[in-house]
Amino acid sequence: MKYQAEYDYLERVLGKMRLRVMLLTRNWEPDQYLDFGLRKFLGVGDRYHRILQSSESWAAENTIYRITDEFDCNYVFLLLPETGDGMLVGPYLTLEKTREQLMEEAERYGLPASRLHDLEACYAAIPLLRDDSTFFAMMNVFGETIWGGSHTFTMLEVRDDPPAGRLWQEEEADRDPAEVMLRMKSMEDRYTYENEWMQLVTLGQSQRAERMLG
Structure with a gap:
């Protein structure tokens, strides 16, 4: 690719x-790594990103889809x-799901209360990007690079409908306890990292905060 260097650089920054x-x-076929195993946990692994599975039928050139x-x-x-x-x-979240929201979703999915902490761990493994404006600025610059200017492409939003009813299928959703512990550790590490970063920002120590991101 003529833009291989730009692609590699963007991949490193992201x-x-x-x-x-x-x-x-x-x-390519979607797998559990697409969403850090969320659908696998809920027992609906066959539904891995239905939008992307049919992307050949709707995706247009010179278009960035969110x-x-x-x-x-x-x-x-x-x-x-x-x-x-x-x-x-991706994937990434723009809002952190509260425990109350996850409890509502667990009830809607038919998830046993004893597995709520597993659902929390699944979402904790997904990166949280509260403000994605910088990210989209980078994607815009990349689009200008590969397509030859800001006037040569468009950005569109695609949203899938939320699940309408029960999803949980226990016989398919059982997971290795070690995997659960790994996700819980990921959640704890992320909270610790974000709290440290926010404390530095609050104290005005912007250089140290930037080094954490680097």
């Missing part, structure tokens, strides 16, 4: 923000010039 970049070839899936996970998707492969960035 990696610092804990945002994953995936290159989707024609033979996708919000049925579980409030956000992604950016676009078709790369020259190759026609898809580029997927």
Whole structure:
């Protein structure tokens, strides 16, 4: 690709923000890594991102899509010039789900109360980006680079409808206890990191806060 250097640079920068970049070839099939195992946990692994599974039927060239899936996970998707492969960035959350919200969702999904902490751990593994304006500024610059200017592409939003009813299927959703512990550790680490970063910002120590992001 003529823009390989720009692609590699963007991938590194987004990696610092804990945002994953995936290159989707024609033979690519969604798997549990797409949403850090959320659908697998709920027992609906066969529903891995229905929007992307049919992207060939709706995705247009010179377009950056912001996708919000049925579980409030956000992604950016676009078709790369020259190759026609898809580029997927995400997932990430823009709002942290409260325990009350997760309790409501657990009830709607038919999730046993004893597994609520597992649902919390699943969401905790997904990066939180409260303000994604900087991220989209970077995607805009990337679009200008690969398509030749700001007037050569558009940005569109795609939103999937939230689940209408019960999802939980215990026989499919049982998971390795070690995996649960790993997610809980990820949640604890993220909260600790964010609290330290917010404390530095509050104290006006912007340089130290920037080093944490770097």
